[in-house]
Structure formats: C-alpha cells, structure tokens
Amino acid sequence: MTTHAVTLDVPTPLYNCLKQRADKANRPVEAEFLDLLTAAIPASDELPSDLVAAISPLALLDDESLWRAARSSLASEAAAGLQDLHDKQQREGLTEGEAQTLTALVREYERAMLIRAQAAALLKQRGHDVSELLARR
Numbered sequence: 001m002t003t004h005a006v007t008l009d010v011p012t013p014l015y016n017c018l019k020q021r022a023d024k025a026n027r028p029v030e031a032e033f034l035d036l037l038t039a040a041i042p043a044s045d046e047l048p049s050d051l052v053a054a055i056s057p058l059a060l061l062d063d064e065s066l067w068r069a070a071r072s073s074l075a076s077e078a079a080a081g082l083q084d085l086h087d088k089q090q091r092e093g094l095t096e097g098e099a100q101t102l103t104a105l106v107r108e109y110e111r112a113m114l115i116r117a118q119a120a121a122l123l124k125q126r127g128h129d130v131s132e133l134l135a136r137r
Helices: 012-024 029-040 049-060 063-071 076-091 096-125 131-135
Strands: none
Touching: 012 029, 049 096, 063 096, 076 096
C-alpha cells in the first residue's frame, strides 16, 4: 500500500487525548491518529465477501429463525477473551500474537453484530416490532 506523509496542526486537547491513548497502548501517536482516521472513513461501502455470505441467507429464514438470529450474541468465551485483551491493551499493550488474537475476536464480534442487525432489519421489514431488540445491547 502506498502511503503519503501529511502534516497537520492539531488542537492541543485532541493531541493530548490521542497521546494518552497511545501511551497506554505502547504505540506511537501517529498510529492512534491513523486508527482514528480509518474508523472515521470507511474504505468502501461494500461489505467483504465473507460478511455478505454470512448475511445473505438470512433473507430466506422464517420469522422464528430471524428472531433467534436477532437475539444471538457472541459466545461468552469469545466475549471474555475480547474484554481481557482490550483491558490489557489499555493497561500495558499487547504482544504481536495477542494483537492478532484481538483482531480476530473483534472481527468475530463485528460479524455477530452484523448478523443481528440484518436479522432485525428483515424482521422490521416484515412488519414486526423490533423495539425489544434495541433495549438489548
């Protein structure tokens, strides 16, 4: 990937906030800025093919199956691992292996949330009241 150097004048409060985050994660400030930009500007409006494959079959499910999908959650073991690694990242930083594990767990979490959201959207399109799902987080 080609990169470009950019010089920015950043307000002190924003810089200090990102500097603190970087220090906690044992990362350079530039990495925090890049993560912030990456999160703010999605690379594409299209979903990766594996996520499309995960949600495409939902449209074929009956309402009962969609309700199950909309109420599903990340496995408790994966959720606990995600929380533990996130806490460690904030406290002291992660090893390369731990960072890779965290990335995989975040991806698994995002996939689960996408499936839940798509199932809820389909239920709403079918005329169901999905307000109970909004209270579940």
